[in-house]
Amino acid sequence: MAEAAQQRTVATAFAPPPPLWKHFTPDNLKKLEEVKKEASTGEDGKPRRKDWTPTELRSLDLPPELQLLVPPAIPTSGHYSVFGELQSLSTALPSLQDQGITQLYPSTAAETDRQALSEPSRPLNHAYYLLKISKSLLLNFLEFVGILSVSPEQFESKVEDLRNLFINAHHLLNLYRPHQARESLIMMMEEQLSRTRDEIQQMDKLKAEITSVLERLEADGLAAQSSAQETDEESKKKSASDEKAIEEARLLWDLLDGRIEG
Structure with a gap:
């Protein structure tokens, strides 16, 4: 009866989670973190590592309720059951x-013609x-x-x-699945390459626009600086001419004052 009930549980469309989920409590998770912290603390009291692999965690002396929190090793061979149907871990397509x-x-193709078995x-x-x-x-x-x-x-x-x-x-x-996977990967890489090239072209275009704006600003700045220099020179010349006219007028007034007094 137990095996039949377990088989129905595995083959059901909405199978319940395995019983070990009950061990994933906040207290157990906290205890596991404390065990990892203690195991990674050196003699000087400073932690030496932060990441633990499942294999390294299994090597620690964990309590039974914490051992179920460690992921099992990834299987490399054998079979597994999915909704009651046995599946192989091998990726090779069975004949x-x-x-x-x-x-x-x-x-x-050689099997279609028994007379051509000697040919490749x-x-x-x-x-x-x-x-x-x-x-x-x-x-x-x-x-x-x-x-x-x-x-x-x-x-x-x-x-x-x-x-x-x-x-x-x-x-x-x-x-055809391997061929399809290979072609799909090639297509994805080509799309990624095309997208990267488009981004590079957009960046080059934006760089050219920014460079053009900077060159125009530089030209405007040089033109403004040149205009300012010309204005300063003109103002200096005007000031010099005004000072000369004032000096001549002062001299003229001095001469007139001398004559009047004389």
Whole structure:
């Protein structure tokens, strides 16, 4: 009963969190921080490190209620269960033969011609076999409809044929996943490069505008300075001429005063 209940819990669409979540309390988190602080404190009383990896935390002598707060090691092999379905940690795509399914297309192009086995194998034309499988799906679906209209009790064999065709088509598409991931990465990098180039062009354009404004301001400043210098020189000349006229007028008045007194 317990195993059946656990299996239902794992396979449910909205599975509850694992029981260890109850240990993630503020008190336990505080205790874990204190343990890390004590372990990282040197003889001089100063902390020597701040970051702890899960492996290093597991090496510490932690109480049982704190051990569940440390993330487990990342598995590198084996299987895991997702909603009751067993999944492999390996990223390699399993073959149809390993899954007990009849493969409807050759693994290599050389297998299409048994007389050419001595020649190097050529890449498989996936598009050609996907088209053939698509046509077979349409034909088998028409046959399936015909069977249902004549003798519905004989549907199982045709449903199995349709299932096998769909699985083969899906497997062929999955063979393109690495190529799709590589092309998607190339596209993302090209977009990033294009965006960076656009930003550089905008920065160069803004730099040119700022440089033009600064050059115009510098020219206006030089022109204003030159005008000010010319104004100063003119004012100095005018002042000199005014002083000369005043001096001449003073001399004239002095002469007139001398004559009058004489």
